[in-house]
Amino acid sequence: MSDQQPDINQHIAQHIRELRLAKGYSLDQLAARSGVSRSSISLIERAATSPTAVILEKLAAALDVSLASLFVFDTSANQPKPLLRYEQQSQWRDPASGYLRRNLSSVSVASPMQLVEVTFPAHTQVAYDFVPREVKVYQQIWLLHGQMQIHLGEQSYTLQQGDCLSIQLNQPIIFQNSTTDEARYLVAVCEV
Numbered sequence: 001m002s003d004q005q006p007d008i009n010q011h012i013a014q015h016i017r018e019l020r021l022a023k024g025y026s027l028d029q030l031a032a033r034s035g036v037s038r039s040s041i042s043l044i045e046r047a048a049t050s051p052t053a054v055i056l057e058k059l060a061a062a063l064d065v066s067l068a069s070l071f072v073f074d075t076s077a078n079q080p081k082p083l084l085r086y087e088q089q090s091q092w093r094d095p096a097s098g099y100l101r102r103n104l105s106s107v108s109v110a111s112p113m114q115l116v117e118v119t120f121p122a123h124t125q126v127a128y129d130f131v132p133r134e135v136k137v138y139q140q141i142w143l144l145h146g147q148m149q150i151h152l153g154e155q156s157y158t159l160q161q162g163d164c165l166s167i168q169l170n171q172p173i174i175f176q177n178s179t180t181d182e183a184r185y186l187v188a189v190c191e192v
Helices: 008-023 027-034 038-045 053-062
Strands: 091-093 100-103 113-120 124-128 137-145 147-152 155-160 164-168 173-177 183-191
Touching (some): 008 038, 027 038, 027 053, 038 053, 137 147, 137 155, 147 183
Antiparallel strands (some): 091 100, 124 173, 137 183, 147 173
């Protein structure tokens, strides 16, 4: 990651605050919509805490954006740059599960799709509740290494290396790696 990139937690804090203000929500209103306490949102917006992926998903849904969009920022506001070099790709580690996400897509070029690479540790699970949102979010999950289970509502899928699962985020979802080896996968996220 480039030294010129702002700290990812600072970016997340600023982005959530900007989205909240753009929607016209007070801290109390966002807390009511997301189920995240007002004090937690305040700490997140000041970058005084590193929120978990589960908390960020609740905030993203309440703000009608995808979780992936909270990790996107553009340091080249003046001119579109379709190429995002490896060292420029932002990374974030979930403090609860330890999973590592890397944003692969350049955001300076308008696109409804983003690519994210995730390294998911062994013996780890992340469960997201479903929170209705105005935008529809679709994902294609391509397992590059390892094995993992994805539980979408009542359906369960076991992915092996090379498998690709296409889903819409319209119900609770659980990502689970119950093996002794980390899993690595690519997620294509599309908002419509």
